[in-house]
Amino acid sequence: MMEKAIVLGCSAVGAGLAMIAGIGPGIGEGYAVGKTIESIARQPEAKGDCTRTMFIGVAMAESTGIYAFVVALILMFANPFIGKL
């Protein structure tokens, strides 16, 4: 019982720590959007192109955050360590 409690608690902490990775995509996407707004302000007729490219770039930048999120989900809901006890 004790071991299970320790594993569960540590997994919850780990899931929380994994989500620190959200900082990276946040900063990166902020930069991307800011630069896009700058370029749209400079050249409003290129708005469509800029926005489309930005969305793809933002989606790419987001993948690290998504990986962290998948790790957190696995730790919370499909814990692989419980079975090893």
Added chain:
Amino acid sequence: MDGIGQGPKVVFEIGPIRITETVVTGWIIIVAVLFVCLWLTRGLKKIPDKKRQIIAEMFVKFVNGLVKENMGAKLIYYAPYIATLLVFALLGALVSLLGLRSMTADINVTGTWALMTFALITFHKIKANGFGGYLKSFGKPVAFILPLNIVSEIATPASMAFRLFGNVAGGMVITSLLYGALASLSSAIGLSFTAGSWGFSVFQVGIPAVLSVYFDLFSGCIQAYIFSMLTMVNVGTAAEEE
């Protein structure tokens, strides 16, 4: 609160094959899209006089333009595939608005689509370079970079699958967490009523809709678009290689 971390429910079983909610939702979407297509394309005329033909033409033109822009005019025959992917991914995410489980919140679905993209990428690389050239391209620019190239080859479909899955599943988890939090908040203040198995919490009215607009509508549309965009870009660059 229950059911947050669970996978899709098993609806029925045929022998060893388990038919989950995801598959049933997929069937519903397929039938719905089929009937919408039949309805949209009925009685086509050279000079359109009905609104539905204009809508159908707009959609086809949009997809054709997208494919031409990202894959080149030579690969225009991918337009039906891309349109299918786009519509399926879009409706698969938006079906959560009807209270069903999002189809793309299942790693099996997104993984399958990513594997299809991977097969197309490999096919076009082999077609463009020949099989020997395809194997040789792993050792370029220098031979010892081979493991990195293999990893990056596998990472493309994996990241595509996880991106779509993570976005939709993340939205689902966050929305259900919020529902649970609002339910306990209302019961703490005493504003939740239960009648038999039917419960009602005052705070659950309206507040989750704000998140739902972002996670279900916006995220679903954007991710469907991005998935088909990445498919186009990846297959297009694979076909272009010398």
